[in-house]
Amino acid sequence: MAINNFINDEESSAKSRVSPAVIKRLPRYYRYLRELLQNDILRISSGELSKLMHVTASQIRQDLNCFGGFGQQGYGYNVKYLYGKIGEILGVTQHYNAIIIGAGNLGSALAASPVFERRGVKLTALFDSSPDVIGRSVSGYTVKSIDELEDYVRNNDVSIAVLTLTKDAVRDMAERLAGLGIKGLWNFASTELNLSNKDVVVQNVHMGDSLMTLCYELTK
Amino acid sequence: MAINNFINDEESSAKSRVSPAVIKRLPRYYRYLRELLQNDILRISSGELSKLMHVTASQIRQDLNCFGGFGQQGYGYNVKYLYGKIGEILGVTQHYNAIIIGAGNLGSALAASPVFERRGVKLTALFDSSPDVIGRSVSGYTVKSIDELEDYVRNNDVSIAVLTLTKDAVRDMAERLAGLGIKGLWNFASTELNLSNKDVVVQNVHMGDSLMTLCYELTK
Incomplete structure (x- = not known):
């Protein structure tokens, strides 16, 4: 119960932290992440995503850190988790x-x-x-x-x-x-x-x- | 001849002054100006255009002053001239x-x-x-x-x-x-x-x- 509450709080605060400029860029991330999933790529570093999307790695980190805790040092982003999370924020799960x-x-x-x-x-x-x-x-x-x-x-x-x-x-x-x-x-x-x-x-x-x-x- | 040269210089320098952010907004101005022309509205103040387009009048002045000399104090914008000018910058005349x-x-x-x-x-x-x-x-x-x-x-x-x-x-x-x-x-x-x-x-x-x-x- 306590854990559930904690997660919900985390989510709603993550959502409110996302700026309109980032929201505008999220559908593009969503598209790229879908393509990665379709090609069975399950993790990706901000550097690799940067090359693919032609935006700077620091921009990617800045954008995706709004949600908190996606990237892991030396591991990169969990593509499926990130795809699901962005989809949720954008209303796909509605x-x-x-x-x-x-x-x-x-x-x-x-x-x-x-x-x-x-x-x-x-x-x-x-x-x-x-x-x-x-x-x-x-x-x-x-x-x-x-x-x-x-x-x-x-x-x-x-x-x-x-x-x-x-x-x-x-x-x-x-x-x-x-x-x-x-x-x-x-x-x-x-x-x-x-x-x-x-x-x-x-x-x-x-x-x-x-x-x-x-x-x-x-x-x- | 001298006048033509002057105009060409003006145009090319106006064009190079336009920032990518403004360029991105120009197609929307172009659409609104076309609607105004279709309704036989030949001049409009930045305040009126602001109400119509739901952007601030200062944003409009900032955007359109990039081209220099469109607005005239107390007269407003010449809709036909501005429509033609934006069209030219955006390649319509090509x-x-x-x-x-x-x-x-x-x-x-x-x-x-x-x-x-x-x-x-x-x-x-x-x-x-x-x-x-x-x-x-x-x-x-x-x-x-x-x-x-x-x-x-x-x-x-x-x-x-x-x-x-x-x-x-x-x-x-x-x-x-x-x-x-x-x-x-x-x-x-x-x-x-x-x-x-x-x-x-x-x-x-x-x-x-x-x-x-x-x-x-x-x-x-």
Whole structure:
């Protein structure tokens, strides 16, 4: 009992110690650690991880020491433990359920990709408003009519909605989803959502920003 | 002539003054300025832009003063001029040509989206290796066989290749494209590319990182 309490205290204090800048870098560590695990590499030094990830070893130590006690002198990091720990901090162990709104090309590409499963997120349904798409099978899901959205969300535990809609349609849909109690929006419409309900967490994906950075690098 | 020289000097020194941190933020300014233009808003103060973009007015002044002389006391920023200037710095006026390798759902979604046109990039062809896809029409492009890649790149001016391939296939393809002299890779396979040719610029898009950040925010 005392040990359990101690562990919980450790965890919550580790979590609160992690700065937003480190949090932003954690998904990249998570990806690299997964690749190491897939290649049966179970321990790695900060020096080796540094070479692989093209960041300094001191940056790695600084980032990962936020959690406390991962690295061991002369042993390196325990890849599996670190992978699990970072996953836990990032919410992978929460097993959130997600739905996709918009079953066009992008929605279908996301449904077929391992992007959800790898982060512990379970895709449970796809919705669309087009009669041409409703009823179609996409990666094993039968696309539902958007008219069924309210019923579905009421009867299922949905935390995340993935929005692959046009810019014009996305704002109303985001408010509708927020009204249904959905707490996380992953928005692929190239516009930033500022919802009236501030409890809703939004991640806007701006693929064009990355293309512009590429063009800048080419021009330089 | 003297004026032209002066302008060119100004431009190149402005460009070299822009820090990488500011460059990273410019695509977002670019998006907001485009929306303002679309709504016929031709000038805006740093205070108004601050409210819109949810960053401090002093951050905006700091970022945009890197270029020198955009803001005018009591007048604000000239939206059209600033939009053009940022576009120029980011390479929009270079009018790069791009091809997509992989005409599946994601490739088709990108081909149909305004993401290229908005950054001054011209999509010129899509390639695939699957006989089911080759010859199909995608957003007005007839999908070419990947066997035609070498001929196509030799006979056309292609700066950017967009990679919507699986992780297993992407490394060989990236080396093949680099060998053909393609200078920019926009990589959607969820793996980081480290090419032998260091002149090739790579932008890796990791959509999963954004999903993880969303999960983290939900868990917090």
